[in-house]
Amino acid sequence: MFNAAVASVETHTQLHAYEPQEWIVRAREELIEPGEYLLYDDGEESRTVALTREWTRIGRSLAADVRFDDPTVSRRHALVVRQADGVRVLDDRSLNGVFVNGERVEWRPLNDGDEILVGRYRLTFVSVPGERTQSPPLLAQA
Secondary structure, three states: OHHHHHHHHHHHHHHHHHHHHHHHHHHHHHOOOOEEEEEEEOOOOEEEEEOOOOEEEEEOOOOOOEEOOOOOOOOOOEEEEEEOOEEEEEEOOOOOOEEEOOEEEOEEEOOOOOEEEEOOEEEEEEEEOOOOOOOOOOOOOO
């Protein structure tokens, strides 16, 4: 009986490990506005959050901008900070920690595609660059 329960958990984990990659690719393709975003699956649906303010709070609190009602997430779990020199994630004194690409961090600059683990939730940081401005072609002088 114990082995059957373990097998079903492993199967669910394996399936879930491949599914997010597909929806992340689709979500990224749908992002047309330049900016920074967090993509995550809350168990019911896939969500995209535009990071438009200097601070984005992640946690279990009702005041959180990205809220997960789950005991593995602290009330004040993490902060995503946008500043002129880039975007970083900070652990906001959480119990279970914040992980970026599998490594526990107190704070870390974020790069496009980084995976942030908050409790049992995986968020993907996406940066959509602005359109490149092209200089007009040089005209040949006669």
